[in-house]
Amino acid sequence: MEAKERMNDTIRVAVDAMGGDNAPEEIVKGAVEAVNEKDNITVILVGKKNKIENELNKYRYRAEQIEIVSAEEVIDCDEAPVMAIRKKKDSSIVVGMNLVKKGEADAIVSAGSTGAILVGGQMIVGRIKGIERPPLAPLIPTSKGASLLIDCGANVDARSSHLVQFSKMGSVYVKHVMGIENPKVAIVNIGAEEEKGNMLVKETYPILKNCNDINFIGSIEARDIPTGAADVIVCEAFVGNVILKLYEGVGSMMLHKIKEGMMTSIRSKIGALLVKPALKETLKDFDTSNYGGAPLLGLNGLVVKTHGNAKSNEVKHSIIQCVTFSEQRINEMIKEMLMNNEKIN
């Protein structure tokens, strides 16, 4: 049991070994890659023990950095989330979240059912007191680096008070995890002017304008998101989900078209060989897997959702991301922010 004793500066990350399209192979591989890259991480792989062991046998790593906690059930993506979380007590998501709840892990990373992760995060890990709704906040690539898109799927039909909290939590995250001083916050809108928008945006805009603790720069139109015009992009979850998925969809279709175009003649095929290395380098910035997963902010512990089709690289980055999050004491900062707001009101 010595390995389980808590070292002061070691971050303990529970990883749902059974979640996602490539579980457990890529998940276990990513976990191994993470511990081999960082000494101060312990990964707790949660899932079917024999399957995890079979995978682990393929790799070399320091034994004290990886533990297994057994969970024999799996929540499928098409299960109703609330019911699944309630009934499947021995599922990798529920067992993993309970580790966070009990303080046996600092964070959990899962590529499993988004719905179950959102519900489990709220029901098991629980919200920080004062947080109305925990938003899912992925980083999306831009021509300047990356922006935080918040909320992106956790809370549809949000109210303006939710969007205000999202803006503040997003600012804290971007400042401390990404190191951007005074991050620019913008609200997604269908025009640049204050009077534009739907009811929710019109209601939220003036409140954000009066927040002294964020650098609110106004509306952002969707066409300006890829240019990196704002660091924190605030929107209601339905819109955020559309943005995230369309980003991926348009990007992959264009790459497909370009590859297709390059294969149409001998001339273009030769050209393709010559441009390939340079293109690969440029488009690397566009690979979302380098940014790790999306944190669910405002919970009593860190819950990170990675893509359902995540490969080991994304899993690795998602685990390492938990270290920055913990080291930067993001949750303490969110609590501080809430306390300051209370003092003001």
Place this chain on the structure above:
Amino acid sequence: MEAKERMNDTIRVAVDAMGGDNAPEEIVKGAVEAVNEKDNITVILVGKKNKIENELNKYRYRAEQIEIVSAEEVIDCDEAPVMAIRKKKDSSIVVGMNLVKKGEADAIVSAGSTGAILVGGQMIVGRIKGIERPPLAPLIPTSKGASLLIDCGANVDARSSHLVQFSKMGSVYVKHVMGIENPKVAIVNIGAEEEKGNMLVKETYPILKNCNDINFIGSIEARDIPTGAADVIVCEAFVGNVILKLYEGVGSMMLHKIKEGMMTSIRSKIGALLVKPALKETLKDFDTSNYGGAPLLGLNGLVVKTHGNAKSNEVKHSIIQCVTFSEQRINEMIKEMLMNNEKIN
């Protein structure tokens, strides 16, 4: 006045010569290109007479195919739309829309203020009786061709009955203007299952499912829009506007990145020269200007909005689009659809 007499099969299109970033130069050029391509179009250029004449003097065309109607005011993009339409009676948009209202033009094309066009369309041209809200419906490029995105900016905070009408009008348009039999209709959602979504989508989904006059295929996630999974993509205007603008934004940023990547080394520069012609050909399908503008459906006449930065090619296609619209009697079909629905209810 002989030229103004109505020929049976000639379509009369009013064109706002003063609207958009490139007015009047590109607008007039596009009008000339349209009439030089199609014998059965008469274009009525609406705007400052001397400016239009100066531009027209640059080109050759059959004089009876282009008329000028004077309008000395211009509505700017930053003016409040309702006020502008009410006060600027001699603006190119108001004068042009009145031509449609009085039956002196079949359609109007404008690259001017979207807000003013939407308001003018409703206030001057007027809705078809029974249509609750007229949606703006652009075509967006997909890997299979193009899909109709409806609504895309006209009516934020829509109700489910609006979305149902959008679906039906969109089906009529895609079938008769694009020639797609039994077009697939899908509602934008954040998951594939019927129980997913925000309140509006959850309310609309079962109604669409029960419509016998459309081919409803269920939800579409934003990532599947670029693959052409549906022909008619139905959503509320705020979401539609985000989709349209993000489409443009991600596309142009990726092209920029790719060009940048190709310029990084001598090797890649040579490669770029070789792939360029093939790439240009493939990416041509992606040029939205080939699809003309976005019709505002459900009005007593055709109103087409083109991009604010439209060049002559888009203006030309927008004018020609009006011919198909009129020849296919889209408005009569929309009226028929409404009558059939009344019979059912």
